[in-house]
Amino acid sequence: MIMRTLMIDINSFGDDLYEMKPDDLRERIKTEALRIYDFKEQKVGREFLKEIEKGITLQVIDENWKDHLHQMDMLKEGINLRAYGQKDPLIEYKKEAYNMFVEMNDTINQKTLETLWKTDFVEVEPSRKGAPSRMMLVHRDATNMGFREGEETAIQKAGKQRGDKPQPVKVGVKVGRNDPCPCGSGKKYKKCCGRAA
The missing domain is CATH 1.10.287 (Helix Hairpins)
Structure with a gap:
């Protein structure tokens, strides 16, 4: 180990x-x-290594916490069977849950150390240091999604033509279910026109 x-x-x-x-x-x-x-x-460098440690730790905690929650669900489903063995299921659940939590913490510590110690840092060649900036330039060009710069889409033009804020749709007087129907039949709304709605 x-x-x-x-x-x-x-x-x-x-x-x-x-x-x-x-x-x-x-x-x-x-x-x-x-x-x-x-x-x-x-x-x-110290700062970069601390950032790597944080990232590794968070990743390992995330993976193991998900597994722990799944195991807790499985324990919850099967713990009632302990009552057949004349044991209190609540006490057994507490013991098992605590042991599983301690085991999870040990696994997190072990996997964090293992990942950190197995991580090998390689120096980047000077020719490759400029690669991310070129990727950003390519990304900026891709933000127009195939449209030429300066050309407005039909949606953008329609939005500029209106100019003012969109107005909410106004609904007429709201008719209650037990109110007389507005069609003039004399029946309640729920028995007349409200039946279709």
Whole structure:
């Protein structure tokens, strides 16, 4: 797991690995991990690395939170079966939910570290640095959606011809369902013309 998550080969510690106490081994792994982190920080800069950390953390939290909510729904559906085993479903639900939450937090921490440590930063060639600006120019040209610049569409022309604000549609006197019908039949509106509406 250490090799997969932190990219540290503990076999490179040599024969000292088998003679180390657990605390010493933990400290050696921590020192090695910090050395890798410092190398990445020097390569891309502290601020950029912090932004990358934020992005990775948010992405991992989002993925795992969705999975956690799905698991909670599944737990909620099946927890009542615990009553057959003479166990209180509410207490069992609380225990299971807490264990699932702790497991989710551990998974988030592990996947965040794994993704950050596996991320490799590559320097961009000077010829490629101008590419985003060219892409923006292409994008600006595409905003006219095929129309030549300066040419107005029929919709734009119609909008300018009106000039004033659009007026709301005015509805005549509203007839209630139990009012006499405006057609003059003497019946209630709901029994006469209101039946079709």
